[in-house]
Amino acid sequence: LSILIANLVFTAAVDTEYCDINSKTCDNHIENDNDKKLIFYDVNPPEGFNLRRDVYMRFAIMLAEAQKRRKDNWELVLPPWYNLFHWKTDRRVPKPWGQFFDIESLKSFAPVVELHEILSKTKNEALELDILFVLKNYEDAFENGVFEEKWKVIGDCNHNSKFWGYKNITVKEVLCVKFQGKNSKLWELIALHPQYKKIMFAHGEIPLHDSYGTKTYWDCRKSMKFNEKLVNIAEQYISQHLKCKTERCDTYLSVHWRRQDFARSRGNDVPSISGTAKQIRNVLKMLPTIKKVFIATDASMVELNKLGKALSNRGYKIHFFLPSESIIDEYGDGGIAIIDQIICSKAAHFIGTHDSTFSYRIQEEREILGFDSSTTFNRLCPDTGRCERPSKWTIVN
Numbered sequence: 083l084s085i086l087i088a089n090l091v092f093t094a095a096v097d098t099e100y101c102d103i104n105s106k107t108c109d110n111h112i113e114n115d116n117d118k119k120l121i122f123y124d125v126n127p128p129e130g131f132n133l134r135r136d137v138y139m140r141f142a143i144m145l146a147e148a149q150k151r152r153k154d155n156w157e158l159v160l161p162p163w164y165n166l167f168h169w170k171t172d173r174r175v176p177k178p179w180g181q182f183f184d185i186e187s188l189k190s191f192a193p194v195v196e197l198h199e200i201l202s203k204t205k206n207e208a209l210e211l212d213i214l215f216v217l218k219n220y221e222d223a224f225e226n227g228v229f230e231e232k233w234k235v236i237g238d239c240n241h242n243s244k245f246w247g248y249k250n251i252t253v254k255e256v257l258c259v260k261f262q263g264k265n266s267k268l269w270e271l272i273a274l275h276p277q278y279k280k281i282m283f284a285h286g287e288i289p290l291h292d293s294y295g296t297k298t299y300w301d302c303r304k305s306m307k308f309n310e311k312l313v314n315i316a317e318q319y320i321s322q323h324l325k326c327k328t329e330r331c332d333t334y335l336s337v338h339w340r341r342q343d344f345a346r347s348r349g350n351d352v353p354s355i356s357g358t359a360k361q362i363r364n365v366l367k368m369l370p371t372i373k374k375v376f377i378a379t380d381a382s383m384v385e386l387n388k389l390g391k392a393l394s395n396r397g398y399k400i401h402f403f404l405p406s407e408s409i410i411d412e413y414g415d416g417g418i419a420i421i422d423q424i425i426c427s428k429a430a431h432f433i434g435t436h437d438s439t440f441s442y443r444i445q446e447e448r449e450i451l452g453f454d455s456s457t458t459f460n461r462l463c464p465d466t467g468r469c470e471r472p473s474k475w476t477i478v479n
């Protein structure tokens with residue numbers, strides 16, 4: 083290993099033995115089931131659900147593009163949802179992606195596989211990965227004043243990954259690597275060990291999108307359909323409480339009102355409760371036929387009641403999704419978050435929270451549904467001070 087490290091240069095070259103993405107020789111690669119190669123990844127533990135969805139897209143696009151260009155059968159292993167900081171229900175039970183998303187739809191875009199599918203095919207459900215690359219940021223992204231795509235192996239390192247709570251997953255070798263660049267640059271690290279078939283990246287949030295905002299990005303995003311049962315629960319709620327049975331509704335306004343850590347530490351970006359009510363009333367004045375307001379939030383019931391009171395004074399009624407015990411048991415906090423997102427995405431008009439990835443994912447969903455962007459890219463402003471309009475990341479079909 084020390085020889086290998088000594089041989090590595092700051093910006094490494096691709097191993098020529100490896101199937102280069104532009105090389106025709108890749109076409110000779112034989113495909114069969116035993117030949118399957120797996121890419122695993124994980125994300126910095128404190129990161130939330132909706133940033134993780136974006137990290138998935140970066141890897142899914144990397145794999146889908148590689149699949150198009152060569153007949154190498156790498157598959158992306160979907161990292162179970164485990165121990166998410168914001169989730170209080172069943173936090174330490176790893177949850178498969180199928181609980182939240184339509185796996186067949188994900189597979190229609192990229193070669194993905196659930197971890198439990200892999201484990202069920204192994205002896206005693208034990209799995210040994212060949213290598214874990216622990217990605218780290220460079221201290222200065224703009225060394226000598228320029229942002230350069232590069233990586234550098236630092237050496238062996240300790241990594242106490244719990245592998246999503248599975249004690250029967252182990253790894254032969256762990257390497258720490260400074261990395262800066264797009265996801266596709268990870269192929270260079272993969273190429274260091276052409277014989278390895280199970281490669282994992284920790285801190286998968288460090289590599290950047292290869293094609294943010296492009297048609298490929300949106301094709302991938304469109305494939306992230308939700309689990310049908312969650313869609314049905316959301317649609318039933320909309321039909322019953324918000325009186326709409328169509329894909330796009332004109333009966334209600336929706337707001338993603340992010341509180342908790344945002345209310346505690348982002349006072350300059352988010353409004354007070356009375357400030358929130360005032361802004362919602364101002365928008366409703368411009369939508370005279372709408373009297374119903376759906377609030378998706380992580381606020382406490384006390385905060386929500388205060389907001390409801392401030393709005394009902396003016397004849398508006400707030401609605402929020404209160405899950406039954408069985409929905410909580412079956413889908414947990416992630417499922418409830420998705421139900422809230424679906425209901426927000428179908429509203430006549432949406433107001434989000436500045437800098438919240440939860441709001442961003444709703445905006446994307448509305449772009450896919452075909453709403454006018456003026457009804458989507460709106461935000462709650464702080465009570466005082468500057469309030470920049472959100473960037474419009476519109477769909478490319």
Ligand code: GFB
Pocket residue numbers: 128129130131132133167168169338339340343378379380415416418419420422437438439440441
């Ligand atoms: O998805 P998320 O990471 O987006 O939000 P941000 C964190 C979690 O909060 C979600 C809950 O997974 C939900 O469990 N949550 C937030 C909600 N809003 C709602 C809501 O309207 N309805 C429901 N049901 N649940 C990030 C954080 O949050 O912000 C990072 O994850 C960091 O750790 C960053 O703090 C600044 O982007 O809003």
